[in-house]
Amino acid sequence: MEACSPQWQERLSAWFDGEVQAHEQQAVAHHLSRCAGCAREAARYASLRQALRAEGAAEPRVPPELAERVTRLAPRPRPFFPRRRLAAGLAAVLASVGVLWTSWPSGMNEALAMDLERHHLKAFSRVDPCEFESSDPAEVKAWVEREVGYPVDVPVVPGATLLGARRCRLHGKLSASLLYRHEEGKAMTLFLPLPGSAAAQEAARFAGDGPRCTQGPVGERICVLPSGGERAALAVSELEPAVLLAALARLSP
Amino acid sequence: MPVSARAFIERALEHLPVLRRVGRRLTGSAAEADDLVQETLARALEQRGALRETERLKAWLLAVQRTVYLNSRRGLRPHLEVLEGGLGRALPPEPSADLEAELHARTLSAEMKAALDSLAPEWRDTLWLREVEELSYEEIAQVQGCPVGTVRSRLARARLAMLDFLEKEKVHGSL
Ligand SMILES: [Zn+2]
Numbered sequence: 547m548e549a550c551s552p553q554w555q556e557r558l559s560a561w562f563d564g565e566v567q568a569h570e571q572q573a574v575a576h577h578l579s580r581c582a583g584c585a586r587e588a589a590r591y592a593s594l595r596q597a598l599r600a601e602g603a604a605e606p607r608v609p610p611e612l613a614e615r616v617t618r619l620a621p622r623p624r625p626f627f628p629r630r631r632l633a634a635g636l637a638a639v640l641a642s643v644g645v646l647w648t649s650w651p652s653g654m655n656e657a658l659a660m661d662l663e664r665h666h667l668k669a670f671s672r673v674d675p676c677e678f679e680s681s682d683p684a685e686v687k688a689w690v691e692r693e694v695g696y697p698v699d700v701p702v703v704p705g706a707t708l709l710g711a712r713r714c715r716l717h718g719k720l721s722a723s724l725l726y727r728h729e730e731g732k733a734m735t736l737f738l739p740l741p742g743s744a745a746a747q748e749a750a751r752f753a754g755d756g757p758r759c760t761q762g763p764v765g766e767r768i769c770v771l772p773s774g775g776e777r778a779a780l781a782v783s784e785l786e787p788a789v790l791l792a793a794l795a796r797l798s799p
Numbered sequence: 800m801p802v803s804a805r806a807f808i809e810r811a812l813e814h815l816p817v818l819r820r821v822g823r824r825l826t827g828s829a830a831e832a833d834d835l836v837q838e839t840l841a842r843a844l845e846q847r848g849a850l851r852e853t854e855r856l857k858a859w860l861l862a863v864q865r866t867v868y869l870n871s872r873r874g875l876r877p878h879l880e881v882l883e884g885g886l887g888r889a890l891p892p893e894p895s896a897d898l899e900a901e902l903h904a905r906t907l908s909a910e911m912k913a914a915l916d917s918l919a920p921e922w923r924d925t926l927w928l929r930e931v932e933e934l935s936y937e938e939i940a941q942v943q944g945c946p947v948g949t950v951r952s953r954l955a956r957a958r959l960a961m962l963d964f965l966e967k968e969k970v971h972g973s974l
Contacts, residue, residue, distance in 0.1 A: 552952075552955070555955045555956075555959060556951055556952055556955040558955075559951070559954050559955035559958055560936075560951050560954070560955070563929065563936070563954065565935070565936045565951070590962050591958055594930070594958060594961055594962060594965075595930050597908075597911055598911070598926070598927070598930040598931050599930065599931055600908070601908050601911050601912075601915075601931065602820060602927075602930075602931035602932075604908060605816070605819075605820050605823070606829070607816075608815045608816050608819055609833075611833075612815060612819070612833050612836060612837070613812060613815060615833070615837050616808060616811070616812060616815065616836070616837060616840050617808060617812070619804070619808055619837070619840055619841055619844055620803075620804040620805045620807070620808040620809075620844070660841070660845070664838075664841060668834075668837065671837075763845060764804075764841070764844070765804065
């Protein structure tokens with residue numbers, strides 16, 4: 547192969563990366579020992595590598611907030627009970643009050659469940675979770691309705707503080723979300739998709755006749771309250787489903 | 800049976816710097832890169848069952864990141880960010896420590912940056928994945944979704960173009 551041809555350059559470059567066969571390896575090494583031009587070329591590759599690595603090392607360090615956001619993707623370990631027993635116990639308690647509980651996978655549309663959990667986790671991983679901040683339901687309602695273009699109900703939830711609201715996308719459609727923080731500091735998001743939208747339909751289909759709760763794929767709890775037709779409201783949190791259902795129950799029917 | 804979500808995320812945390820560096824090159828902004836990284840790990844968490852035992856997590860995560868990025872560019876789900884930047888809301892300012900480090904890096908290596916910017920994006924990415932992230936040809940092929948032969952030729956050409964550019968700069972600088 548002729549030196550300086552593109553094929554030769556490629557071979558030299560691959561040799562430099564240790565990505566050639568053993569016999570090629572020897573051939574290139576032999577050539578380099580006799581050819582000053584190619585030896586110089588290989589040395590240039592080495593200094594380029596060094597410069598690029600310095601460039602990589604000069605990149606800003608990973609901010610702790612990002613590590614925190616990522617860590618929150620994994621469900622928190624629940625140390626007191628083995629998971630299955632907890633889930634079974636929970637299912638029994640909820641069944642006694644007429645609520646269906648299922649662990650993941652639960653039959654809820656996976657894309658929808660992921661959207662819900664992501665919006666919830668992402669919002670609360672920020673320093674300022676809300677786009678619009680206010681603890682006044684009337685103010686929040688006015689902002690949300692202006693932004694999403696359909697009427698919403700902003701409930702007062704006992705034991706929780708209204709933080710404000712965010713717009714989000716569920717199944718690609720602009721949708722309202724309300725953010726609350728409970729007394730122990732636990733975060734909760736209420737999602738109020740446009741009635742008749744794909745997300746509302748999916749949620750209503752999942753819930754069937756009554757309220758229904760599930761664990762999402764990432765590990766948060768998701769409760770759905772259908773309100774007839776293609777309407778439904780959803781709550782997402784690490785809190786017990788009973789707390790989520792109590793919050794959803796504050797919405798006017 | 801895939802590893803637990805917790806164990807998986809703990810292993811993945813080690814690769815945050817790589818994902819972020821490459822994410823910044825893909826998106827051109829630190830804030831967007833962070834959203835991309837979070838989204839990537841959410842996807843990776845769901846799909847972790849598909850990671851083969853012999854595969855290096857780093858390369859696999861980079862491949863997932865690229866898919867997530869391309870999908871977001873094509874307007875397919877999942878969206879990278881809820882709405883920020885999309886509906887007239889400015890991106891949050893970057894933390895000042897980050898900015899400082901960035902300015903420092905910028906002045907240190909304006910020349911290297913210019914040289915990298917002069918390359919075709921695929922060449923630049925290939926070179927970066929090889930030299931800085933130390934991926935093998937096969938891993939780069941996986942990440943970029945192209946044959947190994949393409950990786951090989953891109954690298955050779957990217958090296959020559961970079962060296963040419965830097966050489967010319969040097970000549971200009973000394974004049
Ligand atoms: Zn030679």
